[in-house]
Amino acid sequence: MDILIRPVEPTEYDDLGTITAQAYLQDNLLDFSEGDEYLRVLKDVAGRAAAAEVLAALRDGRVLGGVTFVPSGGPMADIAGPDEAEIRMLAVSHAARGQGVGEALVRSCLARARATPGCRSVVLSTQRTMHAAHRIYERLGFLRTPERDWNPIPELTDITLLTYELTL
DSSP states (O other): OOOEEEEOOGGGHHHHHHHHHHHHHHTTOOTTGGGOTHHHHHHOHHHHHHHSEEEEEEETTEEEEEEEEEGGGOTTOSSOOTTEEEEEEEEEOGGGTTSSHHHHHHHHHHHHHHTSTTOOEEEEEEOTTOHHHHHHHHHTTOEEOGGGOBOSSTTSTTOOBEEEEEEO
């Protein structure tokens, strides 16, 4: 498959931001579509890269997708504590889906977590409808942690993010 996973470069920020935003929009993962405030966060790869490690998946020099790796409950963590790493904003372009790109990105995050001193587990949040992502997580050994499920927009009662954890 020849997929290269490495930290995103500044010249790739726009491409990865577009891929991430389009993945969320095309999969109907944003509650307010184009008007969703979270869309700005998804597009802001430079901002994410300043606060966490953003990885890009490439083939033949072309960005196929990316993920944000947050070690040790860093500033971009939603649910991770000091001894946990968190995976956020996993996205693969529609054209590259089904080719192992998402799994390669998650495996790279797991390798980084194992190399992080004191890190005992990797956690993540996901939407109920992200079935392909759930299959990746479960295949790699993640377990559901329903006690950690949470709602990022409490005033909208039908939004609950599911959580998973992999103990290292």
